[in-house]
């Protein structure tokens with residue numbers, strides 16, 4: 001099939017590997033990849049590096065001082081907020097998976113499922129700091145991932161031989177119930193095209209942690225920097241569906257924001273039955289303040305993700321929007 005002019009001129013990702021000889025003033029390109037291959041190869045290296053780093057951090061945990069562990073985390077883990085995000089997933093699994101012999105965790109865009117290793121480190125650090133949290137045996141969790149990358153889907157179970165990992169690429173294969181749902185970054189924007197599809201997904205999950213952008217007015221159809229089309233759904237029908245579900249939606253106050261220039265609101269959210277959300281917010285705040293005390297005088301800003309007050313607490317979506325001056329129906 002021939003490509004349209006718009007398709008031919010669309011932005012695309014690339015990955016280049018080569019060598020620069022500063023003496024000869026030359027550059028040699030040994031390999032150059034574009035599109036999904038470029039994306040997969042780069043992300044594979046990046047996420048595999050995180051995964052190996054978490055395994056090393058776990059193995060050093062009992063015989064390293066906290067200062068050394070923090071500086072290893074800071075230098076090795078790609079996303080500064082990774083620990084903080086994994087802490088949320090760990091607490092969510094302990095709460096929503098309580099009493100389940102095999103709690104189910106479902107992620108859209110799981111990549112290599114490095115969160116398993118990240119959560120093992122998180123758990124071990126909390127234990128070392130003697131901080132109580134809802135107990136969860138990560139080896140009993142059924143990890144399920146929906147990703148468009150055949151490479152990531154194949155590698156995620158291979159990289160976690162002691163865990164039960166199932167991956168797939170067909171959204172039609174969603175199960176009717178998961179204990180915890182997670183999605184980060186633009187993944188949910190890529191995967192979801194309507195309010196109904198979003199709430200069908202969230203309705204299958206007991207407790208959901210995700211970040212997401214919505215348009216303050218009409219739906220926005222945009223091709224983002226990666227060259228992929230996304231839909232920013234409209235806030236009003238999103239809120240209406242949320243209310244109709246009878247569930248709660250809390251936002252991380254310091255990491256949710258309104259952007260009047262783009263006409264969008266960015267939500268860092270937890271969604272689920274009111275009692276589960278209440279427990280999650282309570283444990284999240286308690287464990288984070290216990291960690292702040294446990295790491296007092298140590299450079300734990302990245303680990304705790306306290307930069308910019310991002311983890312200053314939670315509020316309902318209604319309170320957040322009213323604080324931002326957004327009128328809701």
Ligand SMILES: C[S@@+](CC[C@H](N)C(=O)[O-])C[C@H]1O[C@@H](n2cnc3c(N)ncnc32)[C@H](O)[C@@H]1O
Pocket residue numbers: 108109110111112115146147148149152184185186187190191
């Ligand atoms: C930014 S990463 C996701 C976040 C990452 N797992 C983390 O915890 O940091 C994006 C992932 O989403 C996947 N992806 C992109 N579009 C998707 C779609 N429509 N459905 C499912 N997965 C998608 C990519 O292959 C990649 O693994």
